[in-house]
Amino acid sequence: MGYSGLSIIKDGVFGGKGRKPLWRDPAPKSRYDAIIIGGGGHGLATAYYLAREHGLTNIAVLEKGHIGSGNIGRNTTIVRANYFLPGNQEFYSHSLKLWEGMSQALNYNVMLSQRGVISLFHSDGQRDAFVRRGNAMINHGDDAILLDREGVRAHLPYLDFDTARFPIYGGLYHPRGGTARHDAVAWGYARAADQRGVDLIQNCEVTGIDIENGAVTGVQTTRGAIKARKVAIVTAGRSGQVAALAGMRLPVESHVLQAFVTEGLKPVIDHVVSFGMGHFYISQSDKGGLVFGGDLDFYASYAARGNLPMAEHVMEAAMTLMPMIGKARVLRSWGGIMDMTPDGSAIIDTTPTQGLFVDCGWCYGGFKAVPASGFALAHLMATGQPHATAAKFRLDRFRTGVGLMDEEGTGAQHNLH
Numbered sequence: 001m002g003y004s005g006l007s008i009i010k011d012g013v014f015g016g017k018g019r020k021p022l023w024r025d026p027a028p029k030s031r032y033d034a035i036i037i038g039g040g041g042h043g044l045a046t047a048y049y050l051a052r053e054h055g056l057t058n059i060a061v062l063e064k065g066h067i068g069s070g071n072i073g074r075n076t077t078i079v080r081a082n083y084f085l086p087g088n089q090e091f092y093s094h095s096l097k098l099w100e101g102m103s104q105a106l107n108y109n110v111m112l113s114q115r116g117v118i119s120l121f122h123s124d125g126q127r128d129a130f131v132r133r134g135n136a137m138i139n140h141g142d143d144a145i146l147l148d149r150e151g152v153r154a155h156l157p158y159l160d161f162d163t164a165r166f167p168i169y170g171g172l173y174h175p176r177g178g179t180a181r182h183d184a185v186a187w188g189y190a191r192a193a194d195q196r197g198v199d200l201i202q203n204c205e206v207t208g209i210d211i212e213n214g215a216v217t218g219v220q221t222t223r224g225a226i227k228a229r230k231v232a233i234v235t236a237g238r239s240g241q242v243a244a245l246a247g248m249r250l251p252v253e254s255h256v257l258q259a260f261v262t263e264g265l266k267p268v269i270d271h272v273v274s275f276g277m278g279h280f281y282i283s284q285s286d287k288g289g290l291v292f293g294g295d296l297d298f299y300a301s302y303a304a305r306g307n308l309p310m311a312e313h314v315m316e317a318a319m320t321l322m323p324m325i326g327k328a329r330v331l332r333s334w335g336g337i338m339d340m341t342p343d344g345s346a347i348i349d350t351t352p353t354q355g356l357f358v359d360c361g362w363c364y365g366g367f368k369a370v371p372a373s374g375f376a377l378a379h380l381m382a383t384g385q386p387h388a389t390a391a392k393f394r395l396d397r398f399r400t401g402v403g404l405m406d407e408e409g410t411g412a413q414h415n416l417h
């Protein structure tokens with residue numbers, strides 16, 4: 001089914017009668033050319049680009065729950081290309097361009113809202129760091145505007161500018177950054193991949209990875225064995241566990257990240273704002289809820305739910321930055337499992353097992369990476385060569401120490417910052 005202005009009018013007149021499910025519900029075949037483990041944003045995008053860019057359609061995406069039940073449906077939807085270091089920079093720059101054409105490419109409205117991301121700074125040293133970052137972004141063809149204190153006030157008059165501990169000095173404004181509707185991204189990719197012949201198999205957990213003579217031959221699942229010469233592990237917070245099925249120990253640690261949403265309010269925050277002195281960021285959803293989050297839990301866990309000390313920590317930061325938020329009532333909070341790498345950057349690579357690929361380590365920033373990650377992993381699986389925009393996301397940088405991308409300057413224990 002295609003979407004058009006006419007189809008919306010028809011739906012309005014006939015109450016949506018005749019609408020079909022967005023994708024098929026096929027039984028797994030006994031063999032595919034390629035299997036993607038994980039029906040999150042990255043897995044679905046990979047399947048879509050394998051079909052669209054490389055003409056590979058005998059593919060299955062195996063998802064243990066339902067499409068959209070993982071982090072793709074749990075994140076705070078921020079999209080941006082404000083990275084500083086080569087390696088990340090070209091990748092996220094490519095990703096933002098794919099975001100900008102996504103609704104048209106998928107014929108599905110992902111509600112990309114380029115409302116601008118403003119990252120605040122609170123000291124001279126931090127200003128210097130943001131100036132460097134902004135210059136790096138501009139040199140790379142992305143957009144960045146340095147705002148002084150009054151410039152920030154013009155955009156965000158509701159902030160507390162004179163808090164004694166963290167006075168606001170200014171901000172780095174990235175106008176093309178913003179938000180998108182996360183569920184729509186999963187549904188849009190799923191629908192478009194299905195239309196190209198990809199089998200999306202839900203409620204199908206991978207429980208084993210078959211390897212013969214150093215090469216992958218297929219997977220064991222709760223719905224039977226499936227053969228394939230190419231298998232990609234794209235399971236976000238569960239990457240470490242799934243890789244262990246192939247005898248691999250990935251350099252990732254899983255932690256919970258929480259998010260919060262308030263009751264619906266009239267429009268009040270029309271950008272994405274991030275606090276420079278505490279881990280806190282906020283935007284307002286199209287439904288009116290203030291959506292915000294902060295630090296990840298400081299201990300490793302596979303529990304997809306949060307805890308009260310972190311809730312307190314995040315809200316404390318929120319109150320410091322914008323005391324008005326104290327009037328809003330929090331409606332819901334939830335957690336998702338993050339796969340944190342030691343340098344905070346991702347991995348898209350082959351593995352020592354022939355035909356086995358891994359796409360993981362997205363930490364708390366993998367939503368914005370969805371299109372470029374799918375694009376790059378599809379390229380790697382189809383051609384055997386890393387895509388130019390993801391050439392530095394190598395697995396062995398953690399073994400050799402060469403090529404680490406310590407984007408946030410938090411050292412070798414990113415998960416502890």
Ligand SMILES: Cc1cc2nc3c(=O)[nH]c(=O)nc-3n(C[C@H](O)[C@H](O)[C@H](O)COP(=O)(O)OP(=O)(O)OC[C@H]3O[C@@H](n4cnc5c(N)ncnc54)[C@H](O)[C@@H]3O)c2cc1C
Nearest residue numbers: 038040041042064070071072076078206336365366367368
């Ligand atoms: C609270 C929160 C806020 C965030 N905010 C942002 C943000 O604002 N911006 C941003 O860029 N990023 C953000 N992120 C990060 C982003 O959501 C993730 O990095 C990204 O979604 C991970 O990739 P994914 O979509 O493929 O993961 P997922 O949707 O988790 O997909 C992985 C899938 O693998 C499946 N799976 C696992 N094991 C198996 C198995 N054995 N067999 C079959 N299937 C399996 C899971 O069920 C899951 O559906 C946030 C994350 C959280 C939790």
